[in-house]
Amino acid sequence: MKKLLIATGMSIVALTGCAYSQQGGNSLATANVKTLKPRGEYLNDVNVRAMRDFVSRYGDVQDVKWHNSNGSHTAVFIRDSVQYRAMYNSRGDLSYIMKYYEEKQLARNIRAIVKSTYYDYKIYIVQEIETPDHPLIYIINLQGETDWKKVKLCQGEMEVMEEFNRGR
Numbered sequence: 132m133k134k135l136l137i138a139t140g141m142s143i144v145a146l147t148g149c150a151y152s153q154q155g156g157n158s159l160a161t162a163n164v165k166t167l168k169p170r171g172e173y174l175n176d177v178n179v180r181a182m183r184d185f186v187s188r189y190g191d192v193q194d195v196k197w198h199n200s201n202g203s204h205t206a207v208f209i210r211d212s213v214q215y216r217a218m219y220n221s222r223g224d225l226s227y228i229m230k231y232y233e234e235k236q237l238a239r240n241i242r243a244i245v246k247s248t249y250y251d252y253k254i255y256i257v258q259e260i261e262t263p264d265h266p267l268i269y270i271i272n273l274q275g276e277t278d279w280k281k282v283k284l285c286q287g288e289m290e291v292m293e294e295f296n297r298g299r
Contacts, residue, residue, distance in 0.1 A: 201221075234255075241284060251276070
């Protein structure tokens with residue numbers, strides 16, 4: 132009888148402790164995270180390690196959309212007029228972060244390197260790729276009078292990836 136009372140008491144304490152720990156409103160940053168549900172995808176489908184890393188990096192962002200593909204998880208969101216794509220592998224490790232933005236958000240030193248060679252071109256859009264343990268890579272789309280160029284910039288070295296002639 133004594134064991135039954137102790138077990139019942141411990142169960143009640145454990146259950147009320149769980150109930151109180153779940154209260155707190157918007158204390159979790161994931162409260163603002165949303166997901167697309169066209170195929171029945173939910174936040175529970177996102178790897179726990181990926182979600183923890185995401186919250187530690189970007190806990191204050193709103194309107195995050197998670198996409199699952201072949202076991203990988205991608206978070207897409209906008210912060211300060213920059214579109215982010217944070218990609219996590221199936222184990223929840225960060226694979227890369229891609230940022231898309233316009234010329235005005237580009238760092239001055241990077242802009243100076245590009246404009247010193249392509250001074251007659253307008254920087255149309257910048258794609259910044261950050262991978263763990265690797266240098267930043269910038270892919271810069273340039274618009275000229277008669278052509279478009281896609282330039283890759285990494286550690287001060289610049290190379291043309293693609294060139295297109297504009298139709299009139």
